[in-house]
Amino acid sequence: MQITRRKALQLLAATTPALAFRNSFAARLPITSGPFLGTRDSLAAYRIPAWFADAKFGIWSHWGPQSGVEDGDWYARNMYIQGSDQYNYHVKTYGHPSKVGYKDLVPQFKAARWDPEHLMDLYVKAGAKYFFSMGVHHDNYDMWNSKYQPRWNATAIGPKRDIVGEWKVAARKRGLRFGVSEHLSNSFDWLAPAHTSDSAGPLAGIAYDGVLPAYKDLYHDYTGEPAAFAKTAQAMGRVAPDWWKQQYFNRIKDLVDQHQPDLLYTDGGIPFDEYGLSLVANLYNLSAAKHGGQVEAVYNSKTNSDCSTGTCALDRERGVLDNISPVPWQTDTCIGDWHYKRGVKYKTAKKVVDLLVDIVSKNGNLLLNFPLPNSGELDAEERVTLDGITAWMAVNSEGIYGTRPWKIYGEGPSTKVVVASNGKEFDPNENKKPDLNASDIRFTTKGNILYAFVQGWPQGQAVIPSLGTASPQHPAKITSASMLGQDGHLKFTQDASALRVTLPSNRPRAADIGITLKLTTA
Helix, strand or coil, X not given: CCCCHHHHHHXXXXXCHHHHXXXXXXXXXXXXXXXXXXXXXXXXXXXCCHHHHHHCEEEEECCCHHXXXXXXXXXXXXXXXXXXXXXXXXXXXXXXXXXXXXXXXXXXXCCCCCCHHHHHHHHHHCCCCEEEEEXXXXXXXXXXXXXXXXXXXXXXXXXXXXXHHHHHHHHHHCCCEEEEEECHHHHHHHCHHHHCEECCCCCXXXXXXXXXXXXXXXXXXXXXXXXXXXXXXXXXXXXXXXXXXHHHHHHHHHHHHHHCCCEEEECCCCCCCHHHHHHHXXXXXXXXXXXXXXXXXXEEEXXXXXXXXXXCEEEEECCCCXXXXXXXXXXXXXXXXXXXXXCXXXXXXXXXXXXXXXXXXXXXXXXXXXXXXXXXXXXXXXHHHHHHHHHHHXXXXXXXXXXXXXXXXXXXXXXXXXXXXXXXCECCHHHHCCCCCCCCEEEEEECCEEEEEECCCCCCEEEEHHHCCCCCCCXXXXXXXXXXXXXXXXXXXXXXXXXXXXXXXXXXXXXXXXXXXXXXXX
16 A cells, blocks of 8 residues: 555654644744754743742833833823823824824834943842843834834834844843843734724724724734724734734744843743744753753743743733742832833832842742833932832842742731732732731741841841741751841840841841841751
8 A cells, every 4th residue: 555745744743743743833933943842742841940040130121112102001002092091192292193193103212312231230230130121012113123024123213223132232241141022922903903993073983094004014914804803802812813923923033033032021821822832942942052952041921821831930910929939930010110101100119129029038030120211211210219229139139149938938917918819911919918017027048048038127126936946837946147238146046936136226228128137047
């Protein structure tokens, strides 16, 4: 019996799933060769590298043309939603979106005073061990010299600089790991309002500029989509045709291939099945080729099911956990809006440090966005927050970097408040957590050292019941106590009820934010 070549391949593929994948997608979705294929089974063998678990703190520049407007996040979408604050601002400031659209705002993004070298010096001084550049937001504008988005990228229009490339050079020069964020997978649906019109008023029914064929490379081409698609598409729906998924793959692969990041962040779960999985595999294979077969790269997904089998590191947008995770994870948050907004009230340094020590005590990392305005310079109030973080980290970071969780993450009033997760990718429970004070303790460990973060300045003594000899945690015997930033040892007692450490009379500069006790164990 003769068997055709096609039949032989089908039979072989049926018994070899990995080969079946290669036969189906290798030509269409070429990736760097290496230990991983773009399948969930293959990617399940991935493990998060130790450097990520050690780093603990990163800074992010969530920056692009929407920042140039300086009116907050999601401007490129909301300016087309009649009645929204940003629509009203747009009409008042620029004109009606049927006449002046997002395409007309992009050139106003100039970055005229952006100095990545200076900013990176500030971020390193503040304690960041990795740095993220925005790669592309939902607005479909690429922040690098994009091969597949030639008209709407930062080297072609706006700053006319390779923003990602310059951030990368500045970060790597200072020994930081470098990451890029991509939000492109949602763009096809997210920009749908640009294809609609006012539903009321004198210009009702007059189409916004998103329908103009000359700008479909920015607003997307809805040819072939259902007539009501623009009115029904969900912002984060990821409903898109195959040609768009292919473009998504091409652009993000171009971003990763050009800039070889250590981290890649996706705004959501791994998108579009084999397209997204192949991008993860490509990232890891590039890293393996660069590091002698060792995968040093990290992919961040916001979907727990992506990360629970290996595959990637879980990211929780503006969310924190209620207990210690067995594997490293990350919270990403911002001191204000994601994109720059004039007059917004920023998180204080105290709030940021409270988040940091809580997250680190639970085996997590904090990725913190400082939103830049059109100019590319931090504003005065951002500098206040950054300077406060810098001052605290200069004294206390020893208890942050390279540490691991203790038996419990902490104690105090804040640990009694349980904030249930909503189970969704966006779970902003950070604002539901109580502020920490001198009664709240968080723990980390490194070898035989136990660090106790006291999130305020107790009067006279720091009392830690979890370290009492009769505590359910059965703590080791404490043999010495000191405070980071202070010379000499502190007097202490450890009995059945608690560890009691006598604090020095001179109050440290950052004591209102918190202090760190360094405890040596037997």
